[in-house]
Amino acid sequence: MIGQKYLKKYVNTLLDENNFPRFSLFVGPKGSGKKRFLREYFEGIYPEDNKVDSIRKIIDMAYRVSNKTFIIPDADDMSNAAKNALLKVVEECPNDNYFIMTLEDEVNTLGTIRSRAQIFYMDMYFPKDLRDYADAIGIKDEEELKIIADVCTTPGDINILCKQGVKDFYDYTKLVLDNVADVSLANALKIPDKLALKDGDEGYDLRLFLRMFMSLCITNQANARWVEYTSRCLTKMRIKAINKQMLLDTWILSLRGLITI
Numbered sequence: 001m002i003g004q005k006y007l008k009k010y011v012n013t014l015l016d017e018n019n020f021p022r023f024s025l026f027v028g029p030k031g032s033g034k035k036r037f038l039r040e041y042f043e044g045i046y047p048e049d050n051k052v053d054s055i056r057k058i059i060d061m062a063y064r065v066s067n068k069t070f071i072i073p074d075a076d077d078m079s080n081a082a083k084n085a086l087l088k089v090v091e092e093c094p095n096d097n098y099f100i101m102t103l104e105d106e107v108n109t110l111g112t113i114r115s116r117a118q119i120f121y122m123d124m125y126f127p128k129d130l131r132d133y134a135d136a137i138g139i140k141d142e143e144e145l146k147i148i149a150d151v152c153t154t155p156g157d158i159n160i161l162c163k164q165g166v167k168d169f170y171d172y173t174k175l176v177l178d179n180v181a182d183v184s185l186a187n188a189l190k191i192p193d194k195l196a197l198k199d200g201d202e203g204y205d206l207r208l209f210l211r212m213f214m215s216l217c218i219t220n221q222a223n224a225r226w227v228e229y230t231s232r233c234l235t236k237m238r239i240k241a242i243n244k245q246m247l248l249d250t251w252i253l254s255l256r257g258l259i260t261i
Contacts, residue, residue: 001036002136002155003129007120011041021118022093025075025109026102028122030207031156034102035073037122042100044071052081059089066095075101076108076240083110090116105238125154134158143167150215151208160205169204173212177222180255188252197244206244210234229254229261236261 014020026034038044045061045068047054055078058070072078072086086099090113093099106114133155134148144166152158161169172194180188196203214230216222233251236242254261 001033001040002133003125004033004037004123007037007123011120015041020098022097023090023099023116024118024120025106025114026100026120026122027106028104029154030104031154031159032122033155034122038071038100038102042069042071044069044100046071046073050074050078050082052079052085055082055085059085062089062097063094066097069098069100072099072101076104083113087112104240107238108240130155130158137162151212157208161208164204169208170212172204173209174216177213177216177220180252185256188256189249191252192245192248195248197248207234207237226255232261
């Protein structure tokens with residue numbers, strides 16, 4: 001695993017001192033390596049999924065076993081019922097057990113959980129880290145490497161961009177930049193048709209599309225408000241439950257000067 005030098009040092013210190021928290025959150029953007037990091041340190045018990053029944057099962061198990069680590073990945077997607085079920089173990093984990101959740105953004109869990117847990121933030125990746133990772137997976141094309149440097153902030157971003165085709169992704173985003181204000185409104189509102197609005201959907205990754213669009217705006221000295229609107233759109237996407245179709249439609253209308261996002 002590349003990077004995470006400071007987080008590794010901190011976690012190692014806590015483990016060496018037998019002071020690792022009983023309830024913790026590992027927070028970092030998609031692709032930052034949260035689950036991979038935990039696999040290097042902990043042999044965990046995982047729920048079948050993040051639905052309330054599965055969460056209740058591992059909580060019940062925690063009252064029957066001891067000295068185990070329960071890991072709940074991708075906890076941004078948990079329902080409120082599942083989050084509320086966790087409150088039973090937030091105050092004090094039973095039988096010397098540990099509970100760990102991974103989140104893309106801490107806003108996607110309950111304030112009570114945040115206030116009771118110790119939060120570990122994934123280290124930011126430096127440009128050299130990402131360049132080394134790109135080299136390690138065999139990316140040699142300088143044009144592709146420049147696009148990756150402009151858009152990607154995690155190794156996972158690089159994997160997604162390469163899987164979807166770096167230059168194809170770039171060309172589509174440039175096409176949108178050049179035409180979004182000029183085509184008919186009906187055609188402009190078809191832009192999301194080629195984007196993945198939900199995990200598992202076909203289409204270009206939405207976060208990377210917006211980042212690439214913002215980067216192209218700056219490079220091509222496009223309307224400064226377009227950068228502002230796109231940045232706001234990315235900020236709103238931190239909330240997992242937000243309606244992304246509505247958000248994208250609002251973004252498109254903002255670019256065309258019809259409303260303000």
